[in-house]
Amino acid sequence: MEHTLYITNLQDLEYFTESYSRIYFGTEFCQNLIPHQKELELVLKFVENHSISFSLVTPYVTDKGLQKLIPLFSYISDKIGSSEVIFNDWGVFNVIKHQFPQLKPVLGRLLTKIKRDPRIIYLREKISSNTWNYFRTTNLNIPWYREFLKNNGIERIDLDNPLQGINLNFPDFHKSLYFPYGHITTTRLCLTANCDQPEDWDRIGIFPCHRECQHYTFYLQNNVMPVKLIRKGNTIFYQNEKILSDQHDRLVYQPKIPI
Amino acid sequence: MKLLAPVSRLDEIEAIIEAGADELYCGVLPADWQQRYPAISISRRQAQAAHFKNFEELKSAIQIAHNLDTKIYFTFNAHYFILEQYELIKRYLKKLAKLNIDAIFISDLALLLYAQKYYPQLQYHISTGGNTLNSESAKFFQSLGAKRVILERHLTLEEIEAIVKHTTIETEVFIFGSKCPNIDGLCTFHHGFLTIENNTRKFGNACMMPFEITTDSPKRGSKDSKSSFKLISSQKRQHIWTHTHIDDRPCGICALYDLKKIGITSVKIVGRANPGWKKVKDTTFLNNLLKFLDKKPNREKFIQVARISYYLTYERPCRYSMCYFPEVM
Structure with a gap:
């Protein structure tokens, strides 16, 4: 089992211990948080000093976001050659495939389709085995889809750890499981951006970001949810401390909510 | 620029086309699917009101639409399907091909790969659940045979323009109704529990x-x-x-001027489950604005008329939270 530390900023390198053999660095949820090249350089230096492996984590992006990623891809290609890139947008994959074939694309957890609605665990006794099976399975159990991924150089798949459990019965891929935070939903209409401007309370839209997400975390509670939802920045997460699967070969540990 | 409107009943099709729809989209809740997967719709709408009752009705709908020279598309856009479901999916695709459906909306890449392999004669539109936020995604889906991409709701006009400018694929944007607050294809909350537990408080959206x-x-x-x-x-x-999801009348009409200039193929009204009178009202409203646009008003004048029309038609002021393109406000 490979143990990986997932960090979104340089300060979080403080969580590194000798038990980790890889660092995930970057963001999955917001193109405003894509690291600067200088930060990437420092993380790569740390990786080199500790003789560990590296993966760049990338978010879903607009064309502007793609333009921010391309210099980072160039840099890691030059610096370490065949580094992994976790992609959460098929457009990012397309850029890697055509412009940076030396990079290793990894299917990100946002593109690994499975329901993460925490209420699903209430349904175990109420639904048929067919439906329960659906909620615990991804489209990765489809052979021609896996074939497509393989033909496109994708050998590893990153996954969330949903409360209802997950069936990872496809041995032909490497699989990474994220722990302990899972993603439920994300938006570009960020509720946190400009949240300290009272006159903007009704302005939910795409407004200037001052990285308010780096300072505040909100918790959403409703008694129909079996767990507290965590809203950090533009994304809602859940926390799951139990790992039901034993079919993954990499554990991606998030010491903090990855925003 | 075309106007795409929803239909779910045979007796409303003619009126919606007369109201100005250039294209239609619809769905079916197949009984055998519902029996096996009662909480999971093939098209992410669980209410029967959002669908034709069966493929026989769909056949009639296609005939009505084609007799009026109007294309009609089928929503097959659940975010993902698993292997066990393909026994039924294969049957439905076979029926759709036989019925000469004009296009199928798809979110799931595995379904696109299958459908494109066995039914290359059909056209495929990437649903908003496919997450097209940039031109490279559009190119990716085009390389897999897609004819059109339905762009993510949360894009600005500038971001939409960048996609259209750098691609040759058809593009579609949401213009009216149901402004989903989250990124559609990246939202994993489940809609459809209500069929299991009729308790809106516990299993609502x-x-x-x-x-x-x-x-x-x-x-x-x-x-x-x-x-x-x-x-x-x-x-x-x-x-x-x-409230943004269904609070009345989320709207992006002020952007029609810019969307036409950008070269968007089609603008979409949301609301398969709406009653027929509302579908006709929304289609008429949008069609009147598109006709006004054909008269080539300047941008400022168009936006002014659009905002007044919205207020007079729906008796609501414009609101940021209900606006698809707040940068135009």
Whole structure:
């Protein structure tokens, strides 16, 4: 089992211990948080000093976001050659495939389709085995889809750890499981951006970001949810401390909510 | 620029086309699917009101639409399907091919790969659940045989323009109704529990639920004086959030001028489950604005007329939280 530390900023390198053999660095949820090249350089230096492996984590992006990623891809290609890139947008994959074939694309957890609605665990006794099976399975159990991924150089798949459990019965891929935070939903209409401007309370839209997400975390509670939802920045997460699967070969540990 | 409108009943098709729809989209809740997967729709709408009753009705709908020279598309856009479901999916695709459906909306890449392999004669549109936010995604889906991409709701006009400018694929944007607060294809809340447990409080759409909100930031009176503002604003925004999905008449009509200039293929009205009178009203409203646009008003005049028309037709002011393109406001 490979143990990986997932960090979104340089300060979080403080969580590194000798038990980790890889660092995930970057963001999955917001193109405003894509690291600067200088930060990437420092993380790569740390990786080199500790003789560990590296993966760049990338978010879903607009064309502007793609333009921010391309210099980072160039840099890691030059610096370490065949580094992994976790992609959460098929457009990012397309850029890697055509412009940076030396990079290793990894299917990100946002593109690994499975329901993460925490209420699903209430349904175990109420639904048929067919439906329960659906909620615990991804489209990765489809052979021609896996074939497509393989033909496109994708050998590893990153996954969330949903409360209802997950069936990872496809041995032909490497699989990474994220722990302990899972993603439920994300938006570009960020509720946190400009949240300290009272006159903007009704302005939910795409407004200037001052990285308010780096300072505040909100918790959403409703008694129909079996767990507290965590809203950090533009994304809602859940926390799951139990790992039901034993079919993954990499554990991606998030010491903090990855925003 | 075409106008795409929803249909779910045979007796409303003619009226919606007469009201100005250039293209139609629809769905079916097949009985054998519902029996096996009662909480999972093939098209992410669980209510029967959003669908034709069966493929026989769909056949009639296609005939009516084609007799009026109007294309009709089928929603097959659940975010994902698993292998066990293909026994039924194969049957449905076979039927759709036989019925000469004009296009199928798909979110799931595995389904696109299958459908394109066995039914290359059909056309495929990538649903908003496919997450097209950039030109490279559009190129990716085009390389897999897609004819059109339905762009993510949360894009600005500038971001949409970048996609159209750098691609040759057809593009579609949402213009009216149901402004989903989250990124459609990246949202994993499940819609459709109500068929299992008829208890709206417990199994309603999570994005529309009231939540008690707390923060671990310092409280009022602490060194961080802005924290109380943040908490209050978060609570207020969350409350607004719970209404954006269906609160009446989310709208992006002020952007029609720019969308036409950008070269968008089609603009879409949401609301398969709406009653027929509302579908006709929304289609008429949008069609009148598109006709006005054909007269080549200047941008400022168009936006002015659009806003007044919205107010007069729906008796609501414009609101940021209900606006698809707040940068135009």
